[in-house]
Amino acid sequence: MGSTTPNLPHTAASEADASFLPYWQINVPPAERTATCPPFLENLIAKDLQIVSTPDHRYEILTWPQVQAIIVANRLDVFQRVPSQLRRYLAYNYYLRKAHGSVMNFILGERLKWEQPITAEGKPFEKETDVKILWNDWPYGIDERIVHLVVWTKFGLQDDPTTGDLTDKARGEIGAFVEEKFERRVGADNVIWFKNWGSLKSIRSVEHFHVMLFDPDPAFINEITNGDIALSRKV
Structure with a gap:
């Protein structure tokens, strides 16, 4: 590549x-x-x-074809942040833990504004209130035209205990959501999603998966994120 x-x-x-x-x-x-x-x-x-x-x-910035190939091959460990951005990410998380007790507490209270215990109101992807789409606060070193979002859910996304990967049922549920929410607006060729393996999750206690879009309309991103701004752009 x-x-x-x-x-x-x-x-x-x-x-x-x-x-x-x-x-x-x-x-x-x-x-x-x-x-x-x-x-x-x-x-x-x-x-x-x-x-x-x-x-x-x-550091070599990843292109859209490279990003697609990494996700298709399930080589999620290949994703990295630009070195100076990783430094900022580690520093920010260190001070978040000092101020909030844990990164999870900050995500729940400040980013998602969800109260604990987290309880879904409906079945997976049935209720809009059970899903929140935000920018990835500290994206990987990828082409600046690629928008990296995180879809947070109040419901679980079941993994297969033997493989550590999503079950076919969960994968189908996510796929249907991604098609309806993203692909119909920007085209299937410009959308790809993945869910981190457990060992790669930085936030383990709140369910989420990632969606990347190539060169989408900024107005659409503003709409589905409700005007969210990534933390890395604020600090």
Whole structure:
């Protein structure tokens, strides 16, 4: 598959600078670098450590065909954030946990405004009040024309315990919803969805799946998200 790279300066000097910097100083302006590692970057898993240690200009932005291929192949672990965006994501989540006790508490109280315990009013996708569509607050490193949304549900989406993947029934329910809500408006070729494996979920206690759309009408996105704005655009 082909790839494109971000329009960021790529010089021998920038490569040399990054080669001797500790990982927590990479992608940080010299005046903002700290001598010690910030707490939100301590004890990172290997994948995140590798990403934040990569200069932004070496990150390859994913194209729409690449995104489609990754999802069709169920290689969801391939998705990554741009290194500097992952750093911001980790920092923001660290302070969210400090302020709200957990990221889940923040999502429920501030983003979804759903009270606990979460109780569905109807069967899956039967009631509009059981579903909320919002921007993905911290999207992956993908073509800027791709809109990444998260569909949050008050009802469960059943997994097959033997495979860890969705059951055929749940997959059919999601597929029908996506067709009605998105494909009829933007075309099936411009829509793809996926549900993260349990091991990849950053928010485990609230059911959700992801929908990506290629170059949709902004008015349509504003309509279905009720004017939502991704947190990464606010902070």
